[in-house]
Amino acid sequence: MEDVPVWAARLRAERRNRLWSQREMARRLCDAADDHTRVRLPERDSIVRLMKDWEAGRHRPADPYALLYCRVFDMDERELFNEGGPRPRRLPADVLKDLLGQENPLGRVTKRKARRVSSEAVADLMSRAHGLRLADDVLAGGDLIRPAFRELDTAVRLYRESTHTEAVGHTLLVAVGEIAQIAGWVASDAGLPDQAARTYRLGISAAHEAGDGVLESNLVGSLAYQVANSENPGESIELAHAALDAAGPDAPARARALCWDRLAWAYARNGQAQATMRALGEADQALAGDTPRDDPGYLYWVDAGELRIMKARAFTELRRPLRAVPLLTDVLSRYDATHARELALYLSWLAVALADANEPEEAAQVTERMLDVSADVASNRTAERTRVVLARLRPHSDVPQVRDLLSRMPAR
Structure with missing residues (x-):
């Protein structure tokens, strides 16, 4: 080339x-x-x-x-x-090759008297993995990081140190990949991005060895999302394209929609408005073709509502508040208050969009609600969004509601 x-x-x-x-x-x-x-x-x-x-x-x-x-x-x-x-940009295949690296972190070291793992034991492991995903809906990274990595350690040791049939071994690899995805997500939310990135790469290796392109895509896409939210989001576009390539054109509709959604966010974080809109349109089109089928359990949360949330976030990131505010207002009017972290995050985007729309009084009111919701949430994401919101409000400090709010905040 x-x-x-x-x-x-x-x-x-x-x-x-x-x-x-x-x-x-x-x-x-x-x-x-x-x-x-x-x-x-x-x-x-x-x-x-x-x-x-x-x-x-x-x-x-x-x-x-x-x-x-x-x-x-x-x-x-x-x-x-x-x-x-x-x-x-590097081609997706080259990005995946770099992610996989030369070493196999799942190299088998079966002990001489290792116990044989049954399919029932692996099914129980998969069930606990899904339990972690459901727990993540209502708990934050600081609450889940120990149980998540305890399950990941169990899955890796089972694969490396036990004997099993080929079919059970394949399912174990999938289990390692699925648990690595949720553990990486939890580590990122707990403010441990390096640990999260290492965990995602472990999962990518497991999914690749299992030949599960959809799972591999979800892991690469999760890493892309983390990088997009960093201070240097440039690499996120390459990673998001690699996730799309790993999924392939025959992946379930929800998997393809999620890939396009993450690519849209990567473009938005890099300030590429036209590419963002194109990727959002592709996500809508992919989900519109959804048909009843056996989608992987980890895609349960991908639906039209989530795509609307990403649109609103992208519009906010691109400084298009007149498009973002109505979407966020509608979503938040129906959002489950038990999902405190997500509720706080979406309120943070609404606060920023209102500030950009020169509505500082409303922005301050929404920020107050966000701070109340996130007060007991052990999430680095909500802490970082709080810093972003307060920084966006400071130019409006001459407004009484904003001045009063900022005066009660510790220096950040």
């Missing part, structure tokens, strides 16, 4: 980031043409052959293909075919 012109690498990367084959790309190029142009285009196989030359950098697309590429990718011609600028 290093010897390929930047524009050619960009053509390939943009296509692959959308999980399109070259034949699918050829179809989309044809669909983007007007009637007059379409009748003059060659057969799809001929366009695919041309595309191979374009992506290899042997020839640059001439009109009408350059224009059609711009339409399909929704990019300006200077942006798409610019010879300079940075090279495109």
Whole structure:
């Protein structure tokens, strides 16, 4: 790829980031043409052959293909075919390869007199994993970190130090992956991002070894979400694309919707508004195709309501409060108050959106409610959001309600 012109690498990367084959790309190029142009285009196989030359950098697309590429990718011609600028993002397969690394953290060290694990024992482990997920709905990371990592340690030791059938071994790997995902999420919420990242990578290795692309995708996407929320969110876009690639086009609708949702958030955190809107649209489209099927249990929470919440958060992040406030207000009017952490987080986004909309009095009122809800929540996420909200309110400190609120807050 290093010897390929930047524009050619960009053509390939943009296509692959959308999980399109070259034949699918050829179809989309044809669909983007007007009637007059379409009748003059060659057969799809001929366009695919041309595309191979374009992506290899042997020839640059001439009109009408350059224009059609711009339409399909929704990019300006200077942006798409610019010879300079940075090279495109790493391909998803390269990102996954780097995540997996060279060492296998699940290397088997079965003891000579190791006990044999039954399918019933693994089923019980999976049940406890789902119990952790349900507990996370109402408890914060500081409350769950010990039991979560105790279960993860149990799962890893069972896989590495016991004997079992091939089928049970496969289920154990899936269990390790699922528990690593929730344990990583809990560690991140407890303010331990490095521990969370290591845990996600352990889970990615287990899911990859089990051949479970959907689970691998969920773990990579969880890591992408954590990185997007960091002070340097740039890598999150590559990770979110890798999660989408790991899931594949045949993944359950909820899995694909979640991938697009996390990609939308990564784009929003990087200030890429157009790409954010496109990813949000893809998430809606993916979920619209949902049909009753045996989705993995860890996708139980992905629904239209969650997509609406992500839209509102993305609009807030992109400083579009007039679109964010109505969505957040509607969601919060029906939200389950027992989910204190999530309620506090969503209130924080509403407070920021109101401040951006130059409604500081209402923003202060919402912030008061957020602080009440999160007072006893052991979550680093809510603590960090509190700092963000207060920082956003300070420019309005001449407003009495805001001044009174800030005067009661310790220095942050």
